[in-house]
Amino acid sequence: MEKFMYLFRGGEGTPEMSPEQSQEHMQKWFGWMQQLSETGNMVAGDPLQRAGKQVNGKNKVVTDGPFVEAKEIVGGYLIVSAKDIDDALELSKGCPIFDFDGKLEVRPIQKLDM
Amino acid sequence: MVDHLFRHEAGKMVAVLTRLFGFPNIEQAEDIVQDTIIKALESWKFGKMPDNPQAWLYKVAKNSAIDLIRRQKLKYKIDNDLTQQLQSEYTLSPVVNELFLEHEIKDSQLRMMYACCHPAIAPEAQVTLILKTLCGLSAKEISNAFLTNEETINKRLYRTKEKLRNEGLSLDCNGAEELNSRREAVLQALYLLFNEGYNSSHPEQLIREDLCEEAMRLIILLTEHPKTNKPEAYALLALMCYQVSRFKARMDDKGFIVLLKDQDRSQWSRFLIEKANRYLELAATGDKVHQYHIEASIASVHANAPTYDYTNWRVILNLYDHLLQVNNSPMVALNRCLALVEVTGPLQAIEELLELKGTGNSCYYKTALGELYYKAGNYSEAVNHYLEALPLTTSNAERMLIERKLALCSE
Numbered sequence: 001m002e003k004f005m006y007l008f009r010g011g012e013g014t015p016e017m018s019p020e021q022s023q024e025h026m027q028k029w030f031g032w033m034q035q036l037s038e039t040g041n042m043v044a045g046d047p048l049q050r051a052g053k054q055v056n057g058k059n060k061v062v063t064d065g066p067f068v069e070a071k072e073i074v075g076g077y078l079i080v081s082a083k084d085i086d087d088a089l090e091l092s093k094g095c096p097i098f099d100f101d102g103k104l105e106v107r108p109i110q111k112l113d114m
Numbered sequence: 115m116v117d118h119l120f121r122h123e124a125g126k127m128v129a130v131l132t133r134l135f136g137f138p139n140i141e142q143a144e145d146i147v148q149d150t151i152i153k154a155l156e157s158w159k160f161g162k163m164p165d166n167p168q169a170w171l172y173k174v175a176k177n178s179a180i181d182l183i184r185r186q187k188l189k190y191k192i193d194n195d196l197t198q199q200l201q202s203e204y205t206l207s208p209v210v211n212e213l214f215l216e217h218e219i220k221d222s223q224l225r226m227m228y229a230c231c232h233p234a235i236a237p238e239a240q241v242t243l244i245l246k247t248l249c250g251l252s253a254k255e256i257s258n259a260f261l262t263n264e265e266t267i268n269k270r271l272y273r274t275k276e277k278l279r280n281e282g283l284s285l286d287c288n289g290a291e292e293l294n295s296r297r298e299a300v301l302q303a304l305y306l307l308f309n310e311g312y313n314s315s316h317p318e319q320l321i322r323e324d325l326c327e328e329a330m331r332l333i334i335l336l337t338e339h340p341k342t343n344k345p346e347a348y349a350l351l352a353l354m355c356y357q358v359s360r361f362k363a364r365m366d367d368k369g370f371i372v373l374l375k376d377q378d379r380s381q382w383s384r385f386l387i388e389k390a391n392r393y394l395e396l397a398a399t400g401d402k403v404h405q406y407h408i409e410a411s412i413a414s415v416h417a418n419a420p421t422y423d424y425t426n427w428r429v430i431l432n433l434y435d436h437l438l439q440v441n442n443s444p445m446v447a448l449n450r451c452l453a454l455v456e457v458t459g460p461l462q463a464i465e466e467l468l469e470l471k472g473t474g475n476s477c478y479y480k481t482a483l484g485e486l487y488y489k490a491g492n493y494s495e496a497v498n499h500y501l502e503a504l505p506l507t508t509s510n511a512e513r514m515l516i517e518r519k520l521a522l523c524s525e
Binding site for chain 2: 012013015016017018019020021022023025026027029030033034045046047050075076078096
C-alpha cells in the first residue's frame with residue numbers, strides 16, 4: 001500500500017444552504033470518512049482554518065494569507081493509504097465536496113526507501 | 115449527531131441575537147447564524163465533533179455578535195433595555211453570555227414568537243416568519259411546505275420584516291396585558307402551522323411531519339413558561355399529541371392513507387396518548403372553555419376508544435355541537451356531520467351536509483359526501499362526488515385513496 005494526500009479546495013457550504021441542508025451535507029462527509037476508516041484506507045486528516053500567516057523568502061517576512069481566491073484555499077487535508085494512484089482516485093470520488101463543485105487534489109506521498 | 119441540531123439551534127440563535135440587536139437588525143442576526151452554521155460544517159465535517167456542539171455554536175455566534183457591537187457595525191442602533199450595558203466593555207460580554215443561558219434562550223424564543231404574531235401581520239405571514247426565524251427553515255423549505263415558490267415566500271418575509279421595522283415594534287412583550295392579547299394570536303399561528311403539517315395537501319409525507327414537530331416544540335415552550343402556560347396552551351398541546359399519536363397508523367407501507375375506521379390501533383403511540391391525557395388534565399383549569407379544549411376532548415374520545423365501533427359517538431356529537439357554538443365554521447360543521455352519521459345513519463347526515471354553506475368545492479367536502487352516499491348504498495351518487503373530488507387534491511396519497519374508493523363503488 002502507498003500513501004496519498006488529499007487536498008480539498010472549495011466545495012464549501014453556501015449561504016443559500018439551509019441549516020437542515022448543511023446538516024445533511026455534513027452527514028454525508030461523516031459517512032464518507034467513516035467508510036474510509038472501515039476499509040482501513042484512512043490514515044489521518046484535519047480541516048484547516050481559512051485564514052493564517054505566511055512566512056516569505058530569505059527575509060522571512062510574515063504576511064497574512066493565503067491571498068488566493070476563496071475557492072482555491074486549501075480547506076483541509078487527508079492522508080489515505082491506497083494500492084496505487086488509480087485506487088486513490090477511485091476512493092476520492094465518493095467525497096461530498098463534489099456536491100458543491102469543489103476540487104480534490106490527489107498527491108502521492110514521496111517514499112524514501114526506493 | 116442529534117437530528118435537526120443545526121435547524122433547532124439556528125432558530126434559537128436567531129431569537130437570542132434578535133433580542134440582543136433589536137428587531138430592526140434581524141437580518142444581521144440571521145447572517146451571523148448562517149456564518150456560524152457554515153463554520154461548524156467546515157470544522158466538523160472531517161468527523162471530529164466538539165464534546166458540546168451546542169456550546170461550540172454559541173461561542174462562535176457570541177464572538178461574532180460582540181465583534182459587531184464593538185465595531186458598531188449594526189445597521190440600526192440598538193434601542194432596548196440592554197443598550198446601556200452593551201456600550202460598556204465591562205458589561206458587554208457578560209450580558210451576551212447571559213442571553214445564551216438556557217432560560218434566557220427560551221425567553222428570547224417566546225419574545226420572538228409574540229413579535230411574529232403582531233396583529234398588523236396576517237396569520238399566513240405570521241406562520242411564515244415563525245418558520246424562518248424560530249424554526250430555522252429556509253425560504254425554499256417553507257415554499258416547499260406551502261406548495262408555493264421561493265420568491266413568494268421571500269417577498270412575504272421581506273414585507274413582514276419591513277412592516278415590523280417601520281412600525282417600530284420592539285421584541286419586548288413585558289406587559290401582562292400585551293402578553294394576554296397576543297396569546298390568542300400565537301396559539302392560532304401554531305395551530306395553523308400544525309394543521310398545515312397534519313392535513314396538508316403536500317405530496318410528500320416528510321415535510322408534513324416536520325411542520326407538526328416544529329409546532330409542538332414551540333407550544334411546549336409556551337407551556338414551560340409561567341407567563342404563557344395557560345389552560346388553552348395545554349389544550350392545544352394535548353390536541354397535537356393526540357393527532358400525532360396516530361401518525362404511524364395513518365398511512366400504510368405503500369403510502370396509502372388508512373382511515374380512522376381501518377387503522378391498526380395497536381400502532382397508535384400509547385406514550386403520546388398518555389402524554390396528551392395528562393396535558394388535557396392540566397388544561398382543565400380556569401373557567402373558560404376554549405375551542406382547543408373541545409377539539410382536544412374530541413381527539414381524546416377517539417384516542418382512548420378501544421375500537422372504532424366502541425367509540426362513544428354521542429359524546430363526540432355533543433362536543434361538536436359545543437364546538438359549533440364557539441367556532442361556527444363550515445369545516446367544523448362538516449366534521450360534525452361525519453360524527454352524526456355514526457349516531458343517526460347516513461341519510462340525515464347527507465341531508466345536513468348538502469345544506470352546508472361555505473365548504474365550497476373542497477376536496478374534503480366532496481369525499482365526505484361520496485363516503486356518505488356509499489354508506490347509504492347509493493353508489494352512483496358516491497361515484498359522482500368522488501369524481502368531482504379527484505381533481506381538487508394535490509396530494510398523491512389523497513388521490514390514491516379516492517381512486518380506491520371509486521374502485522370499491524364499482525365492485
